[in-house]
Amino acid sequence: MSVPLPHDLLVIDDPRYREHEAPTGHPECKERLLAVRRAFDAFADSLAFARPQEASVEAILRVHGREHIEQVERACRAGQSQLDADTYLSSRSFEIARLACGGAIQMAHAIAAGSARTGFAVVRPPGHHAEAARAMGFCLFNNIAVAVRSLQAEAGVERILVVDWDVHHGNGTQHSFEDDPGVLFLSTHQFPFYPGTGDFSERGVAAGEGATINIPLPAGCGDAEYKGALARIAIPAALAFRPEIILVSCGFDAHRADPLAAMQISAEGFGAMTRLLRALADDVCGGRIGFVLEGGYAPASLYEGTTALLQGLLGAEPPPPAEAIVKGSVLARVVDRVRAVHASRYPEIGRA
Numbered sequence: 001m002s003v004p005l006p007h008d009l010l011v012i013d014d015p016r017y018r019e020h021e022a023p024t025g026h027p028e029c030k031e032r033l034l035a036v037r038r039a040f041d042a043f044a045d046s047l048a049f050a051r052p053q054e055a056s057v058e059a060i061l062r063v064h065g066r067e068h069i070e071q072v073e074r075a076c077r078a079g080q081s082q083l084d085a086d087t088y089l090s091s092r093s094f095e096i097a098r099l100a101c102g103g104a105i106q107m108a109h110a111i112a113a114g115s116a117r118t119g120f121a122v123v124r125p126p127g128h129h130a131e132a133a134r135a136m137g138f139c140l141f142n143n144i145a146v147a148v149r150s151l152q153a154e155a156g157v158e159r160i161l162v163v164d165w166d167v168h169h170g171n172g173t174q175h176s177f178e179d180d181p182g183v184l185f186l187s188t189h190q191f192p193f194y195p196g197t198g199d200f201s202e203r204g205v206a207a208g209e210g211a212t213i214n215i216p217l218p219a220g221c222g223d224a225e226y227k228g229a230l231a232r233i234a235i236p237a238a239l240a241f242r243p244e245i246i247l248v249s250c251g252f253d254a255h256r257a258d259p260l261a262a263m264q265i266s267a268e269g270f271g272a273m274t275r276l277l278r279a280l281a282d283d284v285c286g287g288r289i290g291f292v293l294e295g296g297y298a299p300a301s302l303y304e305g306t307t308a309l310l311q312g313l314l315g316a317e318p319p320p321p322a323e324a325i326v327k328g329s330v331l332a333r334v335v336d337r338v339r340a341v342h343a344s345r346y347p348e349i350g351r352a
């Protein structure tokens with residue numbers, strides 16, 4: 001087992017991320033970042049911190065229409081406070097949303113170039129619900145999608161795996177890449193639930209058909225189902241896809257303490273999931289894997305999730321061994337449904 005080098009985990013962090021100011025009582029608030037940062041203390045010697053730059057409008061235009069970008073800017077300047085029932089703005093939100101894209105871009109490029117082995121971009125506002133033409137679900141611009149497009153355009157990366165383990169389906173990310181065979185988008189999410197997309201049958205379109213894998217899970221799932229979904233579905237598919245880099249939409253809102261959803265992942269579960277993906281990255285792409293913060297709305301879910309993530313990335317503990325699938329279990333049914341949709345392209349799904 002290799003001992004990680006010092007400073008091989010790049011954390012993208014910036015106090016300006018606090019300047020996207022939530023209305024009173026909104027769950028996507030700046031205090032979320034305090035819980036994440038508290039977890040850094042125990043790992044300080046192994047972390048390299050960097051401040052991002054705002055993404056250029058040109059970089060954001062690879063994912064979003066100019067009209068949407070200009071609408072966000074205009075709404076901020078005009079003092080408008082809401083774009084939809086969930087998604088708010090404050091006076092600095094346009095700059096901070098660009099900074100969130102910039103953070104994801106900077107981490108992704110550092111990992112692709114080998115200047116960081118792995119990374120965690122602690123950005124807000126989150127991004128994975130943002131669609132090409134509209135903000136949605138607390139998200140203004142789709143940070144991870146903009147980073148993927150930047151890797152394709154500026155680093156020549158051709159095969160990118162995006163794993164979205166936020167408890168909500170990453171509708172905006174899926175739609176950004178649904179016709180792109182170079183991006184395998186793979187999502188675990190509570191279903192049915194907000195935003196309503198992410199059923200088994202959504203598997204990509206045109207040239208991208210088969211490069212979208214949805215793993216909808218019923219409320220109440222926890223460590224066993226999530227570990228099993230990664231081990232039996234995500235990892236076999238990724239081994240066949242052979243990405244050059246893995247980016248993770250890293251929400252911690254499937255944690256059992258989280259108030260917005262009804263999943264039951266423990267801190268140990270997030271650690272095991274991290275080690276599964278770290279080992280996958282070691283197997284297929286030289287360990288190149290980066291995490292972009294999405295949701296997570298309880299201090300405990302953010303603190304425990306971040307601690308587990310950093311332990312999983314920096315520690316030497318191996319990934320958990322595959323567990324037998326219990327016949328008739330939720331996991332067995334989900335694996336069967338995913339295999340039915342994807343077996344022609346990924347016959348390995350279901351094996352561990």
Ligand SMILES: [Zn+2]
Nearest residue numbers: 166167168295
């Ligand atoms: Zn979420």
